[in-house]
Structure formats: C-alpha cells, structure tokens
Amino acid sequence: GGAGGIIGAEIAARSQPDGYTLLVSSTGVQVITPQIFKKLNYDPVGDFAPLSLFAVTQNIMVVNPSLPLNSVKELVSYAKANPGKLNMANAGAGFQSHLAGVLFTHLAGIDVRHVPYKGGASLIAVMGNESQFTIAPGPSVMGHIRSGRLRALAVGGDKRSPLTPELPTIIEAGVPGYLSTGWAGLMAPKGIAQPVFDKLYTTLVKVMQDPATREQIERQGGDPVSSTPAEFARFIKDEYARFGEAIRLANLKVE
Known part of the structure; x- marks a missing residue:
C-alpha cells in the first residue's frame, strides 16, 4: 500500500473477512504509523487477526x-x-x-x-x-x-543472523535491551470465521517449510521465520511499546 502502507491497511481492514484478502503487515503499518498519525481509518489491533510472522x-x-x-x-x-x-x-x-x-x-x-x-x-x-x-x-x-x-x-536482532553470522548483536556488543529488526507478517481482517483462519494458518505453516519459499526470502535479505497467532500478537504488542518509547524520546509530534 502507498502512503507508508496506510492505504493497503485501510483496504484490508474494510474488506470482507472471507480469507481472500490478507494484509502483509510490517513495523511501519502496524507499530510506527498508528503512533504518529492519530487520524487513521484503521485500528492496528482492533481491525486485524494476526496469523504469523514470515520474515525478519x-x-x-x-x-x-x-x-x-x-x-x-x-x-x-x-x-x-x-x-x-x-x-x-x-x-x-x-x-x-x-x-x-x-x-x-x-x-x-x-x-x-x-x-x-x-x-x-x-x-x-x-x-x-x-x-x-x-x-x-x-x-x-x-x-x-x-x-x-x-x-x-x-x-539489531536478539540473535545473530544466519546471513551475517560473524556480526554480533548490539546486545552482545554491550548495549543490553536493544532490539530493532524489520519484519513482515500476515494478518486477516477481524471477524474471520475460525475454520477459515485455521486453514489459512496451516497453509502458511506448510508454505514456510518449503525450501524454495525460504530461499526466496533469504535471497531478498530476510531470515524466514514463523510463529503462532498468539506469539505474533505478543510480538506486535512488544514492538508497539518499544517504538512508542522511541517516539516519545524523539519528541515526535503526533499528527
């Protein structure tokens, strides 16, 4: 979606929760933008059901x-x-x-x-x-x-990347508590029927086990990952708090 992913998130939030429209979410859309722009036509938590992370x-x-x-x-x-x-x-x-x-x-x-x-x-x-x-x-x-x-x-991750195993994490290098990664995950619109949600999740797990998919993510510089819906929801909550603190420290004006 354009405008920092805002348009895509708004379309996904308003779409029929039938499993045919999903949102590829990221730090910007889910965590940073909602804390800087108050007048958004989507609620990053209330409008979506997190499925799984797939790349970091x-x-x-x-x-x-x-x-x-x-x-x-x-x-x-x-x-x-x-x-x-x-x-x-x-x-x-x-x-x-x-x-x-x-x-x-x-x-x-x-x-x-x-x-x-x-x-x-x-x-x-x-x-x-x-x-x-x-x-x-x-x-x-x-x-x-x-x-x-x-x-x-x-x-910036909490563990070394397989793509650059020689580089320590910033935490290892002496700055405890530091974490900053980019990520991508799949979200469904809120209100999706549980059987449809479960089928999407099991399909995604299968896709993420496919070596060709993993290779494609690695080729683009990502680490392929997967998580349960509950783990993904908790991860977003932690990211929201972490970046919320950074926004306050940076004295960014909320629009």
Whole structure:
C-alpha cells in the first residue's frame, strides 16, 4: 500500500473477512504509523487477526570505514569522550532508522546528532563521512559492506543472523535491551470465521517449510521465520511499546 502502507491497511481492514484478502503487515503499518498519525481509518489491533510472522530483516549498524571504530564498544567509548561530535544519519524523522537510532543512543547513554536525510541519501552521507554512522536494513547495506564503502559493526536482532553470522548483536556488543529488526507478517481482517483462519494458518505453516519459499526470502535479505497467532500478537504488542518509547524520546509530534 502507498502512503507508508496506510492505504493497503485501510483496504484490508474494510474488506470482507472471507480469507481472500490478507494484509502483509510490517513495523511501519502496524507499530510506527498508528503512533504518529492519530487520524487513521484503521485500528492496528482492533481491525486485524494476526496469523504469523514470515520474515525478519536484520538492521545493521554501519560506520564510515575511515573511522578507527571497529566495534559498538569503541563507537560508544568514542561518543562518550566526544559528546555531540558524531552525526547519526537516518532515512527521515519518524522512519524506523530514526527511531532505531534514538533507542540505541538512549540505551547506550551517548549524545550524538540525529541527522534526517531522504531515504537512501542517509547511506551516501555515511559513505561520504558527512554523517559517521547509521542503523539501516541489511538488504540496503550488504553491497556497500562487501565493497568496503561501509564497515558493519553489529546487527539489531536478539540473535545473530544466519546471513551475517560473524556480526554480533548490539546486545552482545554491550548495549543490553536493544532490539530493532524489520519484519513482515500476515494478518486477516477481524471477524474471520475460525475454520477459515485455521486453514489459512496451516497453509502458511506448510508454505514456510518449503525450501524454495525460504530461499526466496533469504535471497531478498530476510531470515524466514514463523510463529503462532498468539506469539505474533505478543510480538506486535512488544514492538508497539518499544517504538512508542522511541517516539516519545524523539519528541515526535503526533499528527
């Protein structure tokens, strides 16, 4: 859906709960947008029945390779010794990369300047050392890491990614409680009949066991995952609280 997924979510919320219209949900649609825009025509909790997560994308912390910073610990020490000196790029105020950065600097107890750019320009800024570091989705930075234009320090998940097993998590690297990943999951419109919901769920579980499906998700930079409807609902609740805190810390104006 356009407008940050809002349109797709509104259409899915208003569709017949017959199992033919599902929503591919994500952090933006389900967690961030509803806490920034108050006038939405969908309720992220009340209008949907969560089926399952199916992919998680690691966010990766990257720095400009000319800096003598080879770990999260070194970056935190440097930032503490030089308050306000480092620029942390993000893809725009209220975007996930902005809120992931705000949470990181809060939990690490460091003072840096959060600099908003338009989308991918944030990576160009770090490669040009106009900003020194950022947290960005794995698929968008892997090519730059391989080419040596960016140096990867850690991933934002609660465990290492099979795609980058050499990178520690930010938690492992010394910032307890930090978590920031991209994710995708399937939701049905609320009011769907239980037998239809159950059939969709068992079909999804089968699809997620298919090696070709898993390979397709990995090719796009994701880790294939699955969860029960209850686990997915709990996960969304945790994400909502985590990003709610980041939105408050960032002093974002609710529209």
